[in-house]
Amino acid sequence: MKKSDRIVVVGAGLFGLTAAHQLALEGYDNITVLDRHVPPVPDGSSVDISRVIRFDYGDDAYLRMAYDAYEKWSKLPKYKDIFSPSPFILTANSDRPFGRSYIEKCTAALTERRLPWKPLEDAGAAKRMYNNLSGPLASPGFVGYTNAQAGWADAHKAISQLRDDCIDFGVSFISGRAGTVVGFETNSESQIQAARTLAMDLVKGDRFILAAGAWASSLVPFYGSALSTAQVVGYVELTHDEMERLKNLPIYINFSTGWFNFPPHKESRLLKMAIHGWGYTRPPSTQEKVVLNADVSTPPLKAPRERANFVPKDGEDRPREGLAEILPELADRPFERVALCWYTDTPSGDFVMDYHPDYKNLFVAGGGSGQ
Numbered sequence: 001m002k003k004s005d006r007i008v009v010v011g012a013g014l015f016g017l018t019a020a021h022q023l024a025l026e027g028y029d030n031i032t033v034l035d036r037h038v039p040p041v042p043d044g045s046s047v048d049i050s051r052v053i054r055f056d057y058g059d060d061a062y063l064r065m066a067y068d069a070y071e072k073w074s075k076l077p078k079y080k081d082i083f084s085p086s087p088f089i090l091t092a093n094s095d096r097p098f099g100r101s102y103i104e105k106c107t108a109a110l111t112e113r114r115l116p117w118k119p120l121e122d123a124g125a126a127k128r129m130y131n132n133l134s135g136p137l138a139s140p141g142f143v144g145y146t147n148a149q150a151g152w153a154d155a156h157k158a159i160s161q162l163r164d165d166c167i168d169f170g171v172s173f174i175s176g177r178a179g180t181v182v183g184f185e186t187n188s189e190s191q192i193q194a195a196r197t198l199a200m201d202l203v204k205g206d207r208f209i210l211a212a213g214a215w216a217s218s219l220v221p222f223y224g225s226a227l228s229t230a231q232v233v234g235y236v237e238l239t240h241d242e243m244e245r246l247k248n249l250p251i252y253i254n255f256s257t258g259w260f261n262f263p264p265h266k267e268s269r270l271l272k273m274a275i276h277g278w279g280y281t282r283p284p285s286t287q288e289k290v291v292l293n294a295d296v297s298t299p300p301l302k303a304p305r306e307r308a309n310f311v312p313k314d315g316e317d318r319p320r321e322g323l324a325e326i327l328p329e330l331a332d333r334p335f336e337r338v339a340l341c342w343y344t345d346t347p348s349g350d351f352v353m354d355y356h357p358d359y360k361n362l363f364v365a366g367g368g369s370g371q
């Protein structure tokens with residue numbers, strides 16, 4: 001690979017921007033990032049008021065990668081106003097095998113790496129340690145532990161900073177219709193020569209990186225290795241007093257249901273919760289089917305101004321049930337807003353990082369799987 005190769009990155013989310021940034025750092029000097037919208041992209045999975053930063057993974061490769069990332073988030077001055085430290089509580093119910101086994105794998109992997117964690121014998125122990133957890137949690141049947149080394153990042157700010165870092169290093173951006181890829185032009189040797197856009201332009205390149213998140217499988221075949229699903233997110237507005245009282249609220253995840261919360265977000269005064277679990281699929285519209293020539297679950301192709309304040313009717317119940325378990329005093333409060341956020345789930349939960357089997361010069365970076 002030559003430093004002067006023209007590299008075209010499709011998607012300006014976390015995966016695409018990180019790839020562009022790293023390549024620019026390594027001296028590649030002809031990198032163009034294409035996206036439907038200017039980053040931070042309003043409906044991109046990488047963008048919101050918050051994302052959890054944790055290294056509690058059962059698989060050692062992910063644990064090490066996430067631990068390195070945590071070290072940077074928590075120590076580098078450039079993340080000071082973006083990263084907030086917070087303890088992380090992982091819980092499950094002893095009668096639900098999935099959640100319990102996740103916890104067993106995580107604690108085993110942490111122990112193997114000599115990283116500290118504290119078991120929580122029962123719900124009472126969790127409540128004593130974090131007295132803001134006013135709800136019943138699960139008793140009986142509670143299993144869980146806590147990791148003091150975790151936190152959350154303001155994802156909107158983080159992506160804005162990463163975009164600016166890319167620009168500093170000479171990366172170019174094309175957004176809007178001329179940045180919206182609808183297909184690839186190939187030669188007879190299965191090499192992509194250009195990305196075709198909604199504006200009918202051709203963006204030529206030597207190497208292509210597909211980092212289009214949940215949209216990626218509508219651009220090239222994924223052969224069953226990823227499914228795009230919309231996950232439910234809910235936001236409750238807090239009063240100034242509640243902000244003060246709940247400022248040390250931990251991140252709490254119930255792995256039996258996938259429900260989790262974030263500590264209150266200062267600037268918006270929102271308490272956010274989401275479900276890391278099954279989601280909704282969406283077939284492409286008739287028009288999208290024609291443009292993209294694909295018929296798999298996908299988010300809308302047209303970029304909105306902001307993520308829609310919408311979830312299917314039954315989608316509000318799960319976030320509310322989880323809230324009642326940890327903070328029953330807030331369980332009846334109407335959501336300030338609700339939203340759908342797209343996961344790209346793979347069968348094993350692994351990322352997809354490889355050359356595409358059908359195109360010699362297309363590298364795929366995706367399969368975020370909500371991790």
Ligand SMILES: Cc1cc2nc3c(=O)[nH]c(=O)nc-3n(C[C@H](O)[C@H](O)[C@H](O)COP(=O)(O)OP(=O)(O)OC[C@H]3O[C@@H](n4cnc5c(N)ncnc54)[C@H](O)[C@@H]3O)c2cc1C
Nearest residue numbers: 011013014015035044045046052181212213215341368371
């Ligand atoms: C509700 C929710 C909660 C999550 N919580 C966490 C968490 O707490 N911690 C954590 O680590 N991870 C979390 N994740 C997962 C994490 O956010 C994702 O794995 C990650 O953001 C995926 O990044 P990406 O770059 O692949 O996708 P995206 O950020 O979606 O980027 C893809 C980009 O491609 C662009 N694009 C799409 N189609 C085209 C096209 N045709 N042409 C040009 N551009 C296109 C899109 O506009 C978009 O900007 C969560 C995800 C969700 C949905």
Ligand SMILES: *[C@@H]1O[C@H](CO)[C@@H](O)[C@H](O)[C@H]1NC(C)=O
Nearest residue numbers: 004005006029030031170172
């Ligand atoms: C990338 O290379 C092409 C072809 O050599 C050139 O026309 C273009 O100006 C270069 N772009 C950048 C951003 O360097």
Ligand SMILES: *[C@@H]1O[C@H](CO)[C@@H](O)[C@H](O)[C@H]1NC(C)=O
Nearest residue numbers: 131132133134245246247248
């Ligand atoms: C929560 O924590 C704050 C201090 O951080 C404390 O004032 C408050 O009483 C705690 N308990 C509850 C139930 O909110």
Ligand SMILES: *[C@@H]1O[C@H](CO)[C@@H](O)[C@H](O)[C@H]1NC(C)=O
Nearest residue numbers: 091092137138254256257325
């Ligand atoms: C997890 O959620 C389920 C379903 O709402 C609930 O029955 C259980 O008590 C919760 N467990 C914990 C540990 O919060």
